[in-house]
Amino acid sequence: MTDTADLSDTRYNQLAEQLADAIRRGTLAPGSRLPSVRRSAQTWSVSINTVVAAYRRLEDRGFIEARPQSGFYVRAALPALNHQPHEQPQTPAAEPADEVLDLIDKVFASQIDPTYTNLSLACPQSNDFYPTGKLGRIMSSLLRRQPNLIGQYALPPGSPVLRQQIARRALTLGMILEPADITITHGCMEALQLALRVTTKPGDSVGLETPTYFYLLPMLASLGLKAVEIPTDPQTGLSLDVLEMLLAEKRLNAVIAMPTAQNPLGFTMPLAAKKRLARLMNDHQVPLIEDGLYAEIQFGATLSPAVKSFDRYGWILFCTSFTKTLAPDFRIGWVEGGRFADKLHKLKAVSSMAESALLSQTLAVFLESGGYDHHLRALRKRYASQVEQARALIARHFPQGTRATQPAGGFVIWVDFPPGVDCVTLFHQLLKDKICMTPGQLYSPSGRYSNGLRLSCCYVFDTRYISAMIRIGQRACEMCGLPPGLAETQEQAEESRTS
Amino acid sequence: MTDTADLSDTRYNQLAEQLADAIRRGTLAPGSRLPSVRRSAQTWSVSINTVVAAYRRLEDRGFIEARPQSGFYVRAALPALNHQPHEQPQTPAAEPADEVLDLIDKVFASQIDPTYTNLSLACPQSNDFYPTGKLGRIMSSLLRRQPNLIGQYALPPGSPVLRQQIARRALTLGMILEPADITITHGCMEALQLALRVTTKPGDSVGLETPTYFYLLPMLASLGLKAVEIPTDPQTGLSLDVLEMLLAEKRLNAVIAMPTAQNPLGFTMPLAAKKRLARLMNDHQVPLIEDGLYAEIQFGATLSPAVKSFDRYGWILFCTSFTKTLAPDFRIGWVEGGRFADKLHKLKAVSSMAESALLSQTLAVFLESGGYDHHLRALRKRYASQVEQARALIARHFPQGTRATQPAGGFVIWVDFPPGVDCVTLFHQLLKDKICMTPGQLYSPSGRYSNGLRLSCCYVFDTRYISAMIRIGQRACEMCGLPPGLAETQEQAEESRTS
CATH class of the missing domain: 1.10.10.10 (Winged helix-like DNA-binding domain superfamily/Winged helix DNA-binding domain)
Incomplete structure (x- = not known):
């Protein structure tokens, strides 16, 4: 840091x-x-x-x-994004369209190409964001003292000492967990994948936020699951009224959501909404897969608790990872499977067996040593500042009428351009400038959000990144014919807030 | 070593x-x-x-x-096992029976309990089988020189340097592979899982050897796939006549097989059979998932090539791992996806993203340094000797009429007891003696092989293991009422070989 x-x-x-x-x-x-x-x-x-x-x-x-x-x-403040919720849930779409899948490939190719100025990949790729030195020393020490770790089979459900530390840490998000119910997974992504496989069967319908984590869509398709978009407010999250209706009509076999520091909108659901969500899932006995990937990177003074902390009968499965907070390369995640915990242990065993004990124990020793909270505080401060900086650049350089989210955590910003800006076209134009962002269409199975984009603000905002933000603004202004500057007047913003 | x-x-x-x-x-x-x-x-x-x-x-x-x-x-030689091939393929069984799944749990629980004398888990759990010291030094050096490795996102399809080394090594098994077609996976198990998902859809039928790797059965069930047992000779492998008939009748959507040093029977298919297998799959355009997990631990002077080396149009996917040969804890495996390579890269990305670059590069540096062949030679010699030792103990202490395989590689032996020995009962009896083996019933979706068992001979055969083998023999002799000693006379063995 x-x-x-x-x-x-x-x-x-x-x-x-x-x-x-x-x-x-x-x-x-x-x-x-x-x-x-x-x-x-x-x-x-x-x-x-x-x-x-x-x-x-x-x-x-x-x-x-x-x-x-x-x-x-x-300068005037940037008005917060205030989506008009889509009051009706969408027709299930079994698979994202081919052009969306092609686009995902293109985005991914640019994300991993170091010649691009990367405002897309949600990982800093820089060693001063993580305690790499300390983790490296812990690992080297483990290798010296227990060389046998390399020669032993990594066994499911994963390192007991790490599961112990995870249960201890979970209290900060309000969760009282048993280490025995925790499965160590290959990142949060495998946690989500296993949680989906353990709660659904091919042909089932899964409710999700819109916009949602975009890799979820091909993941659902690969498992033969149908995505049902649930209207999602950029400040309060999932529309619980719509969710309740869908549950009452038995149209959902599972729900997957990110109630804290959501990707891509950045909201954290209000406490009352989290409690209602937990109650709804338990009442209707439908599993909720809670993606808590950014829950430890909240910007507020106190951490909003996980929905899982209000779970009563084990219908909530909590998934997360140390990938965004500690050691991206390790890809050590975990899932607490609620009433599906046993089934989850077994599915992990016949799906990819187990995670490395060496990597798991390195994390466990780090967590035990107590440096994690200090590290998280620094990380939160840093990301909060970078997000603010990016918002300021948006206010200054993006076309008038642009709106952007005010994230409660994480490090991504969702931008809505005024009519006339097509973000897939913009994406392709920016590739020529060697700038990489993520177009909004990827975030919905029905391909909406054509004038939206997600910016990842996890990089140090040096001249290169500032120039890239300015360039995005220029391209967008050219496309819609509007001048740069504050997106909306205060009056317009007020109006849109109250409408 | x-x-x-x-x-x-x-x-x-x-x-x-x-x-x-x-x-x-x-x-x-x-x-x-x-x-x-x-x-x-x-x-x-x-x-x-x-x-x-x-x-x-x-x-x-x-x-x-x-x-x-x-x-x-x-002492007289132990006669080789000579199964009567089951000439008719079996009715597809969508899921292994509940009692089989329960049994898998019990076997697994005993495998990971260090108080058991373990003749079940196929991993030595001992540091003198692997170059752990050298791997540890490579990793510590990488951590010092590139601390940033920890802080970077592990990206699909996996470390380019490791894929390069894998392609180089693949030549020893006759395969000419492009690094671009290789996906790094979480062990061989994830390689198999992804290969199945990329070539089939729920409801499809997958042909497999009988007996087969037992974790395959719950894996197939978890993916909604039906297992079709194909008669498998303990010396020559998969019945290609039956396979050809099934392919001609379009009753298989994919085939999964272990043509080299098969688990649990230990055979390597003759070269001509391997060629015919490759031709059949290409002619019928049905994917073959070749599990090559033990292909580098062959006992013969020259390595039998992979079936993949005879692939013409990319219908063969080759899966393997460094888990059995180099670093069990790392769980780094790979799959060459043939014509499915692109699809496989993408499925890995939306299934569990990628493998650790730190672990991958540690392996790549080791492979590049040239110590691998030396290590493999020692490992082969050691396992060959341990397998022979176990066979000798079987000949001496197991009931008359017992037959055992003569593995061409790997470190497992399949034992067929004479009638009267039920191996599930034997398994439960042995648990009381704190001895753990794997009963034959697990190896077939239809639960056959009630008088068979698999012994894993990867442990150092010290007094503890010798006593355990003697105890298995005693229990089996008690159960069938036959005295211990040579299983069959030479004449009987000859007869059973020619019949």
């Missing part, structure tokens, strides 16, 4: 932070003029250069704008 | 080896008397103690027996 630490230690950066806070709180209102550089230098007893650097940083981050011959002004 | 090395360096052991060779070649015929200890000491210019130790070793391994007041005699 050296980058954040270095920057925050410099005086100009402290100043920029204080001003950003003032803007966030409204002390410095949108449109108001900042004190002149000279006056600020006097007020805060710093050099003129420090103030200039602080103002430039605020400008880079989109908080303020320079007006020639006039000074620096506070 | 210190154990083998130490033993083979001692004089008495060399002498025992030479005598064992002479017995194998027939120079010392079954029933003949060995020279007296005194005379042997003179002949070979060694001490009397050395000769005694060598004879004791041969006795332990079942080559010779002491007759009181008379001397040491060469």
Whole structure:
């Protein structure tokens, strides 16, 4: 976490932070003029250069704008995205269309190509985001003391010491879990895959958020499952009224959802909604597969508990991984299978057997050593700051009328462009600029969201990334013919919020 | 491999080896008397103690027996198993019976319990079978030089350097493979699972050997696939006549087989049969999933090539892993998907994403360093010797009329008891003795082979294991009322071979 630490230690950066806070709180209102550089230098007893650097940083981050011959002004806030929920659930679509699958391939190819400026892949690919040094030392020490670990068969349901640590950690999200009910999996993705296989059979219907984690769609198709889109509000999540209706009509065999720091919308469901969701699933005895992948990267002061923590009769299966928080390469995830725990242990055994004891124990030793919370706090702060920076760049450079989410956690932003911007076309244009983002159409089996896109803000926002954001804005402005600048006026935003 | 090395360096052991060779070649015929200890000491210019130790070793391994007041005699050879092939393929069985699944659980629970003497789990669980020290040093060095490996996302289809090394190594089994067609998987089991998913859909029928790798049966059931048992000869493998008939009648959507060092029968199909198998699958355009898990642990001087090496139009998918040969804990396997390679890459990505780059590169560096062939030679020699030792113990302690396979590779032996021995009952009796083996019924979806069992001979045959083998023999003798000793007379064996 050296980058954040270095920057925050410099005086100009402290100043920029204080001003950003003032803007966030409204002390410095949108449109108001900042004190002149000279006056600020006097007020805060710093050099003129420090103030200039602080103002430039605020400008880079989109908080303020320079007006020639006039000074620096506070930019208007970016209005939050406020989807019109689709009140009717969609016709089940057994498989995503071929063009969607082709598009997924293209997105994936650009994600893994290091020559692209990557605003698509949800992983920083950078070693200063993770305690790689400490993990490496733990592993080397294990290899010295227990060389036999390599020579032993990795056995299901996975390392007992890691399952113990996971159960201990789960309390921070409100879950009281038994290590015996936890299966160690190959990342969160295998956890989801096994949870689906253990709760459904081919031909079944699975309710999901729309937009949803886009790899879910080909995963469901590969298992012969039908996706049923449930209207999803960008602030409050899954429409529980629609869900209740679908459950009452017995049209769902399982539901898969991300109630905390959702990918791609970033919302966390309100507590009351989480409780109602848990109650609905238990009442109707339909399994909920809760994807908690980003639940430990919440930005709020206290962590919103998992829906699983309100589970009564084991109808909720909780899936997550250390891939986003600790060691992407290890791909160690886990699932607590509720009433399906036994079946899950067995399916893992006949599906891919078990996870490496060496990798599992490395994580367990790290978790036991107590450095995890410290690491998570730094990671949350860093991602919160990067998300804010990206939102500021959107407000400044994307076409008027653009709306963007205000994530409660994670590191992705969902952007809705005004009419006229087709994001698949935009995606292909940006590939020529060696910029990679994820077009909205991938996030729904029915291919909606043609003017939406997801930006992954897990990279350090250096000049290269700032230029890429500006370039996306330019391309989008060209496409819709609107000038860049604040997406909506405050009045429009208010109106859209209340409508 | 210190154990083998130490033993083979001692004089008495060399002498025992030479005598064992002479017995194998027939120079010392079954029933003949060995020279007296005194005379042997003179002949070979060694001490009397050395000769005694060598004879004791041969006795332990079942080559010779002491007759009181008379001397040491060469034991008769154990007749090879000669199944009567089941000429008609079996009715498809969609799922193994519940009692079979329960039994698998019980077997599994005993396999992973270290208080049992384990003749069931096909993994030594001992560090002197693998180059764990060298692998550990490679990994520690990678962690020091590239700490970032931990912090990066493991991406499909897997480490390019490892895929390169795999393609290079595949030549030893006659396969010319493109690294681009190889998917790195989570062990051979995930390779098989993905290969099945990519070539079939729920409700399809999959032809398999009988007996077969027993975890295949719940795996097929979990994927909604029907198992069709194809008669399998313990010396020549899959009945290709039956297979051809089934293919001609379009009754199979895929075939899964282990043509080299098969688990559990140990046979390697003759070369001509392998060629015919490849031709049949290509002619009928039905995918063959070739499980090559033990193909590198063949006992013969030259390696029998994979069926994949005779593939013409990409209808053969080759699956294997480094789990049995190098690093059980890593669970790094691979599949070459033939004409399904692209589909396989994609399914892996939406099923469990990718394998750890750290583990993959550790293997790649080891493979590149050239120590693998040396290691494999030692492993083959060791397993060949242990299998022989187990066969000798079977000949000596199991009931008359018992037959056992003569494996061409791997480290498992299949035993057929005479009528009266029910191996599920025997399994439960042996659990009380804290001995764990695998009853034959698990190896067939229709639950045949009630008098068969599989013994895994991958452990060092110390006193504990020898006692366990003797105990199995005692229990079986009690059950059928037959005395221990050579299973069949030579005449009976000849007769059963020609019948």
